[in-house]
Amino acid sequence: MKNIIDQIKVVEGSLNSAVPEGPIQDIWDNHRFNMKLVNPANKRKFNVIMVGSGLAGGAAAATMGELGYNVQCFFYQDSARRAHSVAAQGGINAAKNYQNDGDSIFRLFYDTVKGGDYRSREANVYRLAQVSNNIIDQCAAQGVPFAREYGGALDNRSFGGAQVSRTFYARGQTGQQLLLGAYQALSRQAAAGTVKLFPRTEILDIIVIDEQARGVVTRNMVTGEIKSYLADAVVLATGGYGNLYYLSTNAMGCNVTASWRAYKRGAFFANPCYVQIHPTCIPPAGEHQSKLTLMSESLRNDGRIWVPRNAGDNRKANDIPESDRYYYLEEKYPSFGNLVPRDVASRNAKTVVDEGHGVGELKNGVYLDFSESIGRLGAHIIKERYGNLFDMYTSITGEDPYKVPMRIYPAIHYSMGGTWVDYNLQSTIPGLFSIGEANFSDHGANRLGASALMQGLADGYFVIPYTMGNYLAQASLKKVDTNHPAVKEAEAAVNEKTKKLMSINGKRSVSSFHRELGRVIWDNVGMARTDAGLRKALKRIPEIRAEFWENVRVPGSAADLNQSLEMAGRVADFLEFGEVMALDALYRAESCGGHFREESQTEEGEALRDDENFAYVSAWEYAGEGKTPILNKEPLTFEYVKLTQRSYK
Amino acid sequence: MKLTLRVWRQKNSNTQGKLEDHQLDDVSPDSSFLEMIDDLNEKLTNEGNEPIAFDHDCREGICGMCSLVVNGVAHGQDRELIKAVTICQLHMRNFKGGETIVLEPWRAEGFPLLKDLIVDRGAFDRIIQAGGFISVGTGSAPDANALPIPKKNADISMDAAACIGCGACVAACPNASAMLFTSAKMGSLNHLPQGQTERYQRVVNMVTQMDNEGFGACTNMAECEAACPKEISLDFIAQMNRDLITATLKGIGPTV
Numbered sequence: 005m006k007n008i009i010d011q012i013k014v015v016e017g018s019l020n021s022a023v024p025e026g027p028i029q030d031i032w033d034n035h036r037f038n039m040k041l042v043n044p045a046n047k048r049k050f051n052v053i054m055v056g057s058g059l060a061g062g063a064a065a066a067t068m069g070e071l072g073y074n075v076q077c078f079f080y081q082d083s084a085r086r087a088h089s090v091a092a093q094g095g096i097n098a099a100k101n102y103q104n105d106g107d108s109i110f111r112l113f114y115d116t117v118k119g120g121d122y123r124s125r126e127a128n129v130y131r132l133a134q135v136s137n138n139i140i141d142q143c144a145a146q147g148v149p150f151a152r153e154y155g156g157a158l159d160n161r162s163f164g165g166a167q168v169s170r171t172f173y174a175r176g177q178t179g180q181q182l183l184l185g186a187y188q189a190l191s192r193q194a195a196a197g198t199v200k201l202f203p204r205t206e207i208l209d210i211i212v213i214d215e216q217a218r219g220v221v222t223r224n225m226v227t228g229e230i231k232s233y234l235a236d237a238v239v240l241a242t243g244g245y246g247n248l249y250y251l252s253t254n255a256m257g258c259n260v261t262a263s264w265r266a267y268k269r270g271a272f273f274a275n276p277c278y279v280q281i282h283p284t285c286i287p288p289a290g291e292h293q294s295k296l297t298l299m300s301e302s303l304r305n306d307g308r309i310w311v312p313r314n315a316g317d318n319r320k321a322n323d324i325p326e327s328d329r330y331y332y333l334e335e336k337y338p339s340f341g342n343l344v345p346r347d348v349a350s351r352n353a354k355t356v357v358d359e360g361h362g363v364g365e366l367k368n369g370v371y372l373d374f375s376e377s378i379g380r381l382g383a384h385i386i387k388e389r390y391g392n393l394f395d396m397y398t399s400i401t402g403e404d405p406y407k408v409p410m411r412i413y414p415a416i417h418y419s420m421g422g423t424w425v426d427y428n429l430q431s432t433i434p435g436l437f438s439i440g441e442a443n444f445s446d447h448g449a450n451r452l453g454a455s456a457l458m459q460g461l462a463d464g465y466f467v468i469p470y471t472m473g474n475y476l477a478q479a480s481l482k483k484v485d486t487n488h489p490a491v492k493e494a495e496a497a498v499n500e501k502t503k504k505l506m507s508i509n510g511k512r513s514v515s516s517f518h519r520e521l522g523r524v525i526w527d528n529v530g531m532a533r534t535d536a537g538l539r540k541a542l543k544r545i546p547e548i549r550a551e552f553w554e555n556v557r558v559p560g561s562a563a564d565l566n567q568s569l570e571m572a573g574r575v576a577d578f579l580e581f582g583e584v585m586a587l588d589a590l591y592r593a594e595s596c597g598g599h600f601r602e603e604s605q606t607e608e609g610e611a612l613r614d615d616e617n618f619a620y621v622s623a624w625e626y627a628g629e630g631k632t633p634i635l636n637k638e639p640l641t642f643e644y645v646k647l648t649q650r651s652y653k
Numbered sequence: 654m655k656l657t658l659r660v661w662r663q664k665n666s667n668t669q670g671k672l673e674d675h676q677l678d679d680v681s682p683d684s685s686f687l688e689m690i691d692d693l694n695e696k697l698t699n700e701g702n703e704p705i706a707f708d709h710d711c712r713e714g715i716c717g718m719c720s721l722v723v724n725g726v727a728h729g730q731d732r733e734l735i736k737a738v739t740i741c742q743l744h745m746r747n748f749k750g751g752e753t754i755v756l757e758p759w760r761a762e763g764f765p766l767l768k769d770l771i772v773d774r775g776a777f778d779r780i781i782q783a784g785g786f787i788s789v790g791t792g793s794a795p796d797a798n799a800l801p802i803p804k805k806n807a808d809i810s811m812d813a814a815a816c817i818g819c820g821a822c823v824a825a826c827p828n829a830s831a832m833l834f835t836s837a838k839m840g841s842l843n844h845l846p847q848g849q850t851e852r853y854q855r856v857v858n859m860v861t862q863m864d865n866e867g868f869g870a871c872t873n874m875a876e877c878e879a880a881c882p883k884e885i886s887l888d889f890i891a892q893m894n895r896d897l898i899t900a901t902l903k904g905i906g907p908t909v
């Protein structure tokens with residue numbers, strides 16, 4: 005255990021990011037010209053499998069269908085409109101500069117690289133900023149009801165501490181509205197017959213033939229039927245893995261299964277330890293808690309965050325006099341105050357709660373107090389701004405934030421890590437692409453607010469349709485059918501695993517294992533990580549996994565709608581994935597973005613990057629069952645955005 | 654608190670279903686309704702029984718997946734205390750200890766039952782496929798601000814677009830009509846200038862598909878509006894009916 009780091013085989017120079025040469029402003033344009041095109045008449049001869057129907061997968065499937073490809077789109081919900089993108093509230097960024105406040109493509113690019121704490125690939129981020137403007141045009145044309153000003157122009161707001169107003173939004177449901185735009189485009193293609201939809205269908209393995217991704221093994225979640233589908237290329241648009249933590253703002257079904265299966269078939273997994281923790285969620289209310297609800301970040305614009313100055317102060321919030329209140333963010337960060345970035349706000353909340361200042365019955369939150377702004381602006385203004393959120397808070401907690409301060413605490417929200425992809429969004433398996441939250445590409449070690457929706461749609465509408473065409477135009481693809489030994493082998497593996505899960509018949513439910521794993525990950529690979537804690541997790545996870553495979557109970561039948569079985573498969577994969585995540589966090593002995601290693605901090609307790617030793621992407625390669633995975637490093641260079649330490653003092 | 658749950662159990666659409674009673678002894682008032690069902694399922698699993706199948710995903714009132722009729726009311730809203738929530742957002746403090754709670758699936762011809770409390774809402778997808786979109790290909794859009802839209806229209810469009818496609822309107826309607834959903838979905842597009850070109854064909858096609866799916870007629874009972882977690886207004890049904898008349902006068906027939 006002690007020398008676990010020494011056991012990791014490190015490979016340099018193995019990864020080709022495929023970023024074309026040239027000035028960053030021209031790379032994408034030149035690349036689009038240089039890429040090969042598929043003859044329009046030939047497009048319908050190509051089959052593409054899209055796993056996922058969220059912003060990334062929905063946009064990509066619709067667009068590729070429009071182009072004439074034959075697309076099969078799989079997702080686990082009953083309708084494509086329910087992918088978890090639907091839950092995004094805040095908004096979507098674009099470099100339109102409609103507010104004339106000095107925004108530009110370069111500024112959005114710059115902010116994203118800096119916000120990502122210099123752990124992303126410059127060329128990818130630049131492209132993201134470039135196509136951001138097309139996204140807004142596209143969505144407006146589809147009928148997305150963005151908020152507007154009285155003159156009829158689109159409204160913008162500043163979000164997550166950005167100094168320009170570049171965020172477009174649709175009431176508190178930007179995610180749902182953008183997703184409906186993509187879903188409607190997808191529905192049009194479904195009606196036209198270019199896209200076939202497979203609801204309630206889960207991907208359980210990826211089929212690789214002659215080193216190319218050629219299909220997927222699926223389980224029909226209604227009948228239990230295991231069936232393979234073959235194609236010329238496969239795209240993973242399966243979202244994030246935050247559900248590993250059990251308690252997160254992700255939907256109950258979010259999973260890492262498809263990406264994890266791809267990893268085991270040879271697709272490297274990048275930066276698994278980078279996750280984002282959102283500072284303003286409602287704290288858990290007890291053991292029964294199944295997920296956490298996000299309260300929009302915008303609340304920090306008018307709410308003041310505090311805890312009792314004396315640890316263990318049991319008085320009610322309104323009984324604590326001003327002199328006994330500790331406004332820790334305002335005191336520590338006088339210039340940014342309550343608006344410090346997400347990771348800083350989250351870590352500070354953890355510190356005060358760990359030191360015994362936590363509030364609420366379980367002492368697991370901090371106050372977000374609106375009394376001052378209600379006094380200054382009037383309750384009606386606060387209601388106008390946040391009425392919906394206050395109602396939601398009341399319905400969940402039974403408390404009235406107009407009268408008593410809200411209680412908030414950080415929760416897992418987003419995963420920056422994901423399948424490693426090159427500039428073309430292709431993984432290390434030719435023909436296997438990954439888009440949206442499922443890949444690692446654009447946010448480095450920390451994502452800026454309102455940039456995930458942007459990335460999902462950028463990848464789906466404006467990147468993958470081109471780069472996939474380039475692949476299909478050049479790949480030599482043999483004819484394959486479902487009798488191919490690789491297909492049989494993958495199906496057999498899925499059947500075997502299902503049979504095993506059904507036959508253990510132990511004493512513990514799937515969710516009890518998920519909870520236990522989540523707790524270990526949250527405690528040791530959460531907001532603050534230490535060498536000792538990570539080693540503890542690396543010891544504990546295999547133990548839980550071993551018990552799972554001996555003692556889990558999956559009731560019912562595999563040939564039926566069986567939600568316990570669905571969860572069992574996902575938790576089994578989390579139990580493997582969590583270990584690689586902890587390993588990644590252990591190896592990266594620096595702090596950066598969402599990854600905070602207590603050993604690496606400044607005197608003031610801020611995250612301290614170590615660019616000399618860690619300015620690279622960690623791409624983990626599967627080395628076989630029970631073997632330590634291999635670490636492939638993709639070095640990162642910064643030509644356009646100078647490396648500096650972030651400071652919010 | 655202690656509760657009795659009377660739950661609809663049905664293996665699949667080919668078998669008969671029945672109500673089954675279960676006791677829970679220690680339900681936290683702070684838990685959500687679905688967490689209470691999780692508890693019951695944990696108990697059933699530990700006792701060696703099959704847990705209850707029910708649809709859910711986001712658990713924050715936006716994905717539209719959850720779909721339970723609680724004590725005869727879609728999404729179980731107690732209309733005096735709490736307005737406009739999905740069942741995943743309803744918390745147990747709204748119930749009293751000792752109560753018997755009856756749990757049933759959405760019941761409608763257009764929503765065939767799959768198992769226990771899960772139904773197939775594919776009909777909604779097919780209604781959208783019939784015309785619930787604006788035909789604009791990726792890449793062909795003009796600058797977003799080239800077409801100013803009065804704030805009022807954008808707001809009405811947003812009111813309609815807030816529909817989460819849950820199907821509570823259908824479940825609540827004595828005729829199992831899907832008018833509120835269908836009218837909201839076309840309403841969001843028909844109130845925008847971008848949606849005008851296809852407006853009347855859209856109305857005709859979506860209504861035709863809705864009828865083909867076996868949903869009932871609207872007899873102005875307004876139960877749908879009362880059950881809707883997103884407070885979609887009946888006005889959209891009225892607008893849809895007016896547009897349908899205009900379309901008929903224009904001689905537009907269905908193309909689906």
Ligand SMILES: Cc1cc2nc3c(=O)[nH]c(=O)nc-3n(C[C@H](O)[C@H](O)[C@H](O)COP(=O)(O)OP(=O)(O)OC[C@H]3O[C@@H](n4cnc5c(N)ncnc54)[C@H](O)[C@@H]3O)c2cc1C
Pocket residue numbers: 055056057058059060061078079080081084087088089090091092093094095096097178179205206207208241242243244253254255258259261262298417418439440441442453454455456457458460
């Ligand atoms: C509460 C919340 C609020 C947010 N707010 C914002 C915001 O304001 N702005 C912003 O920019 N970002 C926000 N984000 C982040 C953003 O919403 C997501 O990162 C983004 O929408 C992910 O899109 P996606 O298409 O990659 O994945 P998803 O939308 O998660 O879609 C995943 C798809 O993959 C399918 N799938 C997954 N696994 C399988 C499998 N094994 N088999 C078959 N299908 C599978 C699912 O069915 C689904 O269709 C928020 C996130 C959350 C959770």
Ligand code: SF4
Pocket residue numbers: 815816817818819820821822823833834837877880881882883884885
């Ligand atoms: S109209 Fe209301 S009740 Fe009907 S599907 Fe939409 S949100 Fe649900």
Ligand code: FES
Pocket residue numbers: 708709710711712713714715716717718719739740741742
């Ligand atoms: S579970 Fe998503 S709306 Fe209820």
